[in-house]
Amino acid sequence: MGSVDEREEALALAAQAHDVAWAADGTPWQRTLRAISGGKWGRQPTGWTVIRLNAPWQDTPSSERPGWRERAANLADDVAFAVDYTICGRCGLGWVEWPYTAEQFQRCGLATAGLKALRLEHPGLSWHTLGGHSQDSRAFWTAVGTDVLGRYRQRETCPHVPEG
Numbered sequence: 001m002g003s004v005d006e007r008e009e010a011l012a013l014a015a016q017a018h019d020v021a022w023a024a025d026g027t028p029w030q031r032t033l034r035a036i037s038g039g040k041w042g043r044q045p046t047g048w049t050v051i052r053l054n055a056p057w058q059d060t061p062s063s064e065r066p067g068w069r070e071r072a073a074n075l076a077d078d079v080a081f082a083v084d085y086t087i088c089g090r091c092g093l094g095w096v097e098w099p100y101t102a103e104q105f106q107r108c109g110l111a112t113a114g115l116k117a118l119r120l121e122h123p124g125l126s127w128h129t130l131g132g133h134s135q136d137s138r139a140f141w142t143a144v145g146t147d148v149l150g151r152y153r154q155r156e157t158c159p160h161v162p163e164g
């Protein structure tokens with residue numbers, strides 16, 4: 001559980017979920033973004049570049065799942081929330097996987113706001129997860145899935161998107 005200040009910042013961050021900086025795939029783009037954003041960059045053992053843009057919320061190529069995107073919220077130079085996602089307009093389906101909230105920012109609405117922003121950006125999709133829901137996460141998915149088409153139920157990817 002974070003300090004009062006940290007929690008207030010996280011609550012403010014959750015309210016900004018519509019304000020997203022985008023990074024496209026591809027090295028030239030990434031170089032440009034690095035130059036203009038002053039974002040922090042690292043390299044993971046997988047060889048995928050991890051991009052941290054200088055923005056409250058960011059949307060970048062997923063470092064874990066080739067072809068997927070990662071939506072993340074930054075706070076105090078660190079990742080407060082992150083989730084991988086992909087969508088298929090043809091099938092009207094969206095998937096999210098591995099939502100992560102830093103411990104000190106939990107229960108500040110970041111995950112709820114982040115998932116909601118994705119739904120608003122892609123209206124009409126049925127939303128799912130790839131993996132099954134662990135005992136621990138069932139209450140979370142039930143809460144965020146209420147009134148959501150698909151309810152984030154487990155579903156395999158369609159043939160049009162990377163498997164993740």
Ligand SMILES: [Zn+2]
Pocket residue numbers: 088089090091092158159160161
């Ligand atoms: Zn599809």
